[in-house]
Structure formats: C-alpha cells, structure tokens
Amino acid sequence: MSTATDHSATAEHSSEHTEEHHGASDKQYIVIALILAALTAIEVSTYYVDFGPLFMPTLFVLMTVKFVVVVSYFMHLKFDNKLFSYLFYSGLILALTVYIGALSTFKFFLQKG
Amino acid sequence: MADTAIAHDHDSDHGAHVTSTGLSNTKLGMWMFLGSECLLFGGLISTYMLYKGRVNSGPQPDQIFDIPFTSVSSFVLLMSSLTMVLAVSAAQRKDDRNTNLWLTITALLGATFVGGQVYEFTAFYREGLGFTTSLFGSSFYTLTGFHGVHVSVGIIMLMALVGMISRNRVPGNKAESVEMVGLYWHFVDIVWIVIFTLVYLIPS
C-alpha cells in the first residue's frame, strides 16, 4: 500500500515540525509580541511625525509585516502543513484580486494618484 | 513523532480513523473558514474604502478619529494574541490551569477592546456621526461593527472554553479545541491590523 506509506510520511513530517515549535516557544512568542508592539509604535508615530512621501509605503509595509508575522508564528502557518497555507492564502489573494479589480473599475486608485 | 507514524500505519487497516492527508478535519475546516472570511472582510473594507470620502453631512473621518485612543485599543487586541498563543501552548502541554488562566486574560483583553469600541461609537455619535448620517458613517459602523461582533463571538467562545475545561467537559481533543479558538482569535486580530491601518491611520 503505497499511499499508507505516503500518509505516515506526511504525518511524520508534520509532527516533526510540531515538535519544533512546541518546545522553547513561549519565550519566542513574547519576543514576537514585542516586535509587533514596536511595529505598531512606528505605525502610530506616522500620526505625529511627518513621513512625507514615505507615509503610505511605510504604513503598507508595516501592515503587511504584522499580518504575516501573526499568521506565520501565532497561527503556526509557517510550521504547519502547506495545505493550510494554500487554503488560507488562496482566499486572501482571491479577495485582494477581486476587490482591487472592483475598486479599479470605480477608478478608485486613479483618484488618489 | 515516531509513535504517531506507527499509529498511523497501524490504523490504516481500518481507514475511517485516519484522514487521507494526515491532517485534522477540524483544522482543515477552520482554515477554509478563515480563507472564506477574507472575502467577507474584503468586501466590507472595499465598501468603506470606496465610501469613506463621501460625506454629504456630518463629520469627515479625519475630524473625528481619536488616533491615540484607538492606538491603545489596537495594542490591547494585539497583546491578546500573545496571551492566546500562550494559552494554546499551555493546552498543548496539557496544563489546564495555565490554559484557563491565559484564556481568561485573552477574553478580558478582548472585552477591553470591545468596551473601547463601544466608547468610541458613543463618542462619535455625540459628535454627529450616526449610522445614517453619511456614506462614511454607514460603511464605518458596518465594517467596525462586523469586526466587533467577531471579537464578541470570540469572547463567548473563550469563556465557554474556560467553563468546559474547568468542568472537564470538552468533547474531543482539548488542545485542538483551544487551538481552533486561537486560530479564530488571531484572525480577528489580523483583520484589525488591516482595519487600523486602512481606516484609521490613512486619512481620507
């Protein structure tokens, strides 16, 4: 039964990863949370300090980084089976595509320049 | 990990107990649900983005937002993700006491966030932004309201989980139940990360 071997191989593979993030993780979580807090502080500082032309890019980069960090580490997506990533990110990318497409037909991005 | 693999080999004699991918049904279902939620919030966010500048009456977004206040409540929600992940970690160690402790703190942080949102809505309403005042008002309250409802549902799930763990009445795998509620909770948090930037920090 070749598939049975496949299955156990997959299971072994994923549980290896599970092992990896089970152990010394609590401290790492706190470090990650501190990084997230620092990023949020930079975000909020855009309200007080003028970032000039870097204003929008900074915010978008920070937002994306925070999003990906929470998804990858707190939600374990980085360590989990790839199938979970495919399912979640296909929803996310689809959402981005169709809604950006829809907003484009309203000339939304042209107005903003 | 080795014994997992052995268990799988052993179990595949009667297939119903092993999944074809080796992944948990519930977790697979949960991730799909979250993928689906992306399109829900995507639609609400797009509606807001399209309409935020359309104010025929009442205040403009940048006249009304209280960035320092919202920053604090955003920070509270972000930290609740940390406590949630610590709860999951404790549950995986089968440490019920700490699981319950962190779950309760997470629920409290979530409740603080929702409380902040209630305060914010009340303040905005006093300043003249009703649900029907303008397109900005309708779409702002709908988007943040939907998020608030998601947080509230999460709080109810957390509390229920605490109750069920302390009475040892969780059906199925306890650590996985905590992990599932955790996935939902983190998702609600990342939605807020997006909302905080797109709605609050980028003025119209």
Added chain:
Amino acid sequence: MAIIERPSSEVAIAGGSTIGVKPSEALGVFKRPVASTSWRDWIVTVDHKKLGIMYGVAAFFFFIVGGLEAVLIRMQLIAPNGKVLNADQYNQMFTMHATTMVFLFVMPMAAAFANYFVPLQIGARDVAFPRINAFGFWCFLFGGIFLNTAWFLGGAADGGWFMYAPNSSTLFSPSHGIDFWSMGLQITGIASLTGAINLIVTSLNMRAPGMKMMRMPIFTWMVLVVQFLLLFAIPVITVALFLLTFQRSFDATFFDVASGADPLLWQHLFWIFGHPEVYILILPSFGIVSEILPVFSKKPLFGYPIVALSGAAIGFVGWGVWAHHMFASGLGPVSVTVFSMATMAIAVPTGVKIVNWVMTMWGGKLQFTVPMLFAIALVVQFTIGGLSGVTHAVAPSDTQQTDTYYIVAHFHYVLFGGAIFGLFAGFYYWWPKMFRKQLSESLGRWNFWLMVVGMNMTFGPMHMLGLQGQPRRMSVWTEARAGEGFFNLGFWNRISSIGSLVLSLGVLLFIINVAYTHKSKKVAIAPLDPWDGRTLEWMTDSPPKEHNFDTIPTVNNLDEFFHRKYAQDGTTHEITQVATAEEVLAEMNSHPDEHIHMPSRSYWPILLALALPIIGYGLIYNRIILAVGVAMVVATMFGWAMEPSTAADDDFDPPAPGDGGGHTKELAPLG
C-alpha cells in the same frame, strides 16, 4: 463486526482523557436521540444519504414551485395585453422564479447528489462533519420556506433575481418582499458555506486507501471545484445582502444616490458572487455527465486529467469575468476590454470539456438509455447556449442584447439545457442505487423527448424575440407593436408559451414515472449493477447500508469497480469480464471491517437552523421575536458544543497520541 450507531444508555462516563461527557447529559435538556425507523429519525439523522434524499425531495418541491411560477409568466405572455397577472404580481413572479430555481432547486439538488454520492465515490463511511451536514440541510429548507412565506405576508420580492440598487430600496419596493429575500438567501447561504467546508474536507481527508486525488471520479472532482467556488463566493453575497438589509431595515445609505452612493457597488458585489455562481450551477451537472457518458459508451472517459483540470480552470477563470454582466453600465473601455477578453478565455476550458465528451463517445458502443439521452442532450443544448454566450462576451454585441429576451434564451439553454438536463440524467442514472428500483425506460423516453422538445420550443424563440428587441421582464406586449410576418413578436411568444406547457408535461411524466416505479408491482427490484458502472458507489448494496461499505475498499485504479470486474488479456489485449458485480461485492464483504463507528444522531442541527428564520421574522416584525431567535441560537450552539459528535462508547478506539484529530469524526466546539 461491531457497528456502533448509537449511544448505549447503560454506559456510564466513558472514554479516556479526551472524551468525558456522557452524551445524554450533555446539556440536560434532550436525551440524545437513538436509532429508529419512524419519521423522527429523519429529523435527527446525520446520515449523508438520508440528508441527500431530503435535499433532493425539498429541492424538487421547489422545482415545482418555480416551474409553476414560470408557467404563469408564460401564460401572461401567451397573448397580447395579458390579464393573468398584473404588473406587480408579474415582477414578483419572475423574481421568485429565478430565485427559486437558482438557490432552491439547482444548488440544493446538486448538493443532494454531492451529499449522497461523494462519500460513496471516494469510499468513505460519511462526510467529515455529519452534524454540520444536517445543519446545512435544515438551513436550506427553513431558508427556502422563509423566503416563500413572503407570498402570504404582503408580497414576495420584486426586484429581479439580481435585485439591482437603487431599485431594491424601500422607496421603490415598499413591501417586505425584499427583506424576506435578503434574509432568506442569507440563511440558505449558511447552508452553502457549511456544506462547502464539509464537502471539501470530506474529499480531501476521507478518501479510501489508494484513492488519490487523480483517481477520484469526475463527479467528485467537479463537486470539489464547486465547493471551493461556494466557499469563496458566498461571503461576497453575504456582504451585499447585509448592506441591503441594513439599508432597508436601518436606513443605512449604501445605495442611496442622494447621499452620493454608487449603485454599481451592488452590481459588483452581486456579480463577483454571481458569476462563480453560474459555474456552481453548471459544474455538478458536468460531473454527472462525465460519469454517465463513459458508462454508456463502454469506454473510459477521454482525457480524465484534462476534464478534471479544465473544471478547475473554469472555476478559477470564473472569478475574473464578473463585469461582463455590467457591460452596459458604463464601466469604461479599459474595464470592458479586460472583462471581455477574460470571458472569451473561459470558453476554452469549457470547449475542452465538450471535446472530451465527444471523444469519449467516439467509437464507443453507445447504449441509448434515458440517462445517456439526457447526458447527450446536455452536450448539445449546452453547446448552443455556450455559443450564444460567446456573443455576449463581445461587448458591442452584448450592449445590444442586454436586458432582452436573447439573454433569457442564453441562460435557459445553459441552465435548463445544461444544469437541469444533467440533474435529470443523474436521477435516472442513480435512481436504482438510491431506491433499489429502476425508473421506467419507456416512460423515461417520453419524459426525455417532451422535455427536449418543450425546452427548445420555449427558449429557442426567445433568441428571436430578444434580437427583435423584446425587453426582458416586460409584463405585457401589444399587437400594435408586435411587428409583421416572420418576426412578429406575438407568434414567437405564443410558440414559447405553448412550449412551456410541453415542458411541464415532460416534468409531470417524470413524477408519474417515479410514482409508477414505486407503486407498480410489475417493476422488479433493480440488479446490483444495472448499468455496468465504473465507480465505487456501485460497489456496495443498493441502497447502501448506513455505514456504506462493510469493508472500506483499497483503490488501485481510476474506475476501480470496472477494474475489479474486467481484466485485459495479456496477449490479445482483449478486455474480458472476470467477475460480476455480485461476486466483487461478496469478495469484499467476506472480510468486513471491525469497529465501524458511525456518528450519532443529534437534535441540535435542526434546532439551531430553526432559530435562523425566527431571527429573520424578528428583524422584519418585532424585536422581541428577534431576541428569542438570538437566545435560541446561543442556547443551541452551547448544546451542540457540549455534545460529542460520536457518542462515547467503550468500543471507541482512542485517538492516536499526539495527533490533533486522531478520530475523524471529532468536532471542535465551534459549531
């Protein structure tokens, strides 16, 4: 073999560290229902086959309702200055006809087949989340009933099935019809979403040993694609419906042009959902036909991987074409070009499928049974509808055709000639599997020919009407403006209306056929494998036992059942039968699995689903009813969460240590 289907009440607290709840005490309100043969068993069942049958019966009921609405529309238009309906009733009639057919017939009927046959085709004992499956069915049923109660409560929805803003606002539609519509669809949307998650997990996770993805039958493949479309499309319509509800019930301004709103927002949200929806309707039928054509051509499906992947490609490209429904709305040349090209592109994978079907039949020993006739009719009629669809992809031509009967002709060819013919092919093909008796072939032929003739008579003339400029949704036509000679609108309207009666007669013959087959003593029990089937669902009893297979088969081939019955001779390369279906089944059942553990029945799905229309009525009429509904949702969800999906039992195999979901029937307390 120990089959555990219900909690044994004498078991005290059972289970190890993970299962600690005695099921009957889960919430202390209801005793957990146990197996019985009475009607009550249908209320509490979580068996995918029973739910499939219930989906089918309910959907067929709505098919009749929607069909009667259609006949009323055609009777109104049979003569000039029609008096059958007034303009207001006419608006409600075409809105509800479309809504019923799309959301309450084709989708749930596809769900019926998917529920019944996906687990059987992949060799599973049930779906991944049996209680959620039951919940989905009840949501669909209660949502559909809720939607239709509007008829008796001041009038049904009247804005057309795509309910364009601002026409859907209270100003233009003051009755509660649209409120019922939006909340009813919200409830049936929950059914679709939960069903989607359930069936995707089932087909990814519950396959029999050796059933690789590329060995799954095409029907299961198409259902999988459809469930992904539902998974991602339903939330979009959910947003749109919420915006509409908030506008109508709480005076939000989303589509209020006076406040600066853009009504096109609704169109975008609706069609981002609506176009994948089109493929949600047609792909299950494509799957059914892809099962039937090989069986009755005595050949394997031509290009199996291409058929599977072109289905996936249709699903994928289907996300990028929504704005072709909006060419006439002034999107601007760039948008129109982009969406026009994407729309033409989607014809390619569809054409690939048609080529594959034709090549499957090519050189085969064709058997023209009724399911085969319906399948061939799908290929022909869908191709006609597909060709008129290509004319819509061409934006200038579409601008001419928008909102005329030409559009109506097009989508009825693809939906009636496509989706519904596929479903009828499925009825005839799988009937002996589900009900042990084969539907009469001779009545079936009458059924088939009346439907083909009726359908072409009804919808064929609509091409003509549309090109002559008869607007869609026009409640009367007058002789004075009907035109002359061959292009006289009255003539073609009359043909079309008569055609609708022929079509109804065809459907009536199907009902007669069902009644005859089951009442008449002359109809014998069907053989185990009446069509010489190829896939796993035929490799078990008819109808299958509750646990589907005594032994979960190990799959070594695509078309596993065929390969167990037939073998190729090594030297002559001739394919000869080596075993009958009965022998294959007997061989399999000679060593049945031990410890078959089936999910237990539950009250919670129906109770939770029942709460949703109560919330709907509450939103429309009374805040106290609303509070009752919400309280009921919370209470039933807690009850559900506290109840293990499979009753605890000493015979239960403990989950593998360290493995998250050791037992596949587990459910986290999330609903």
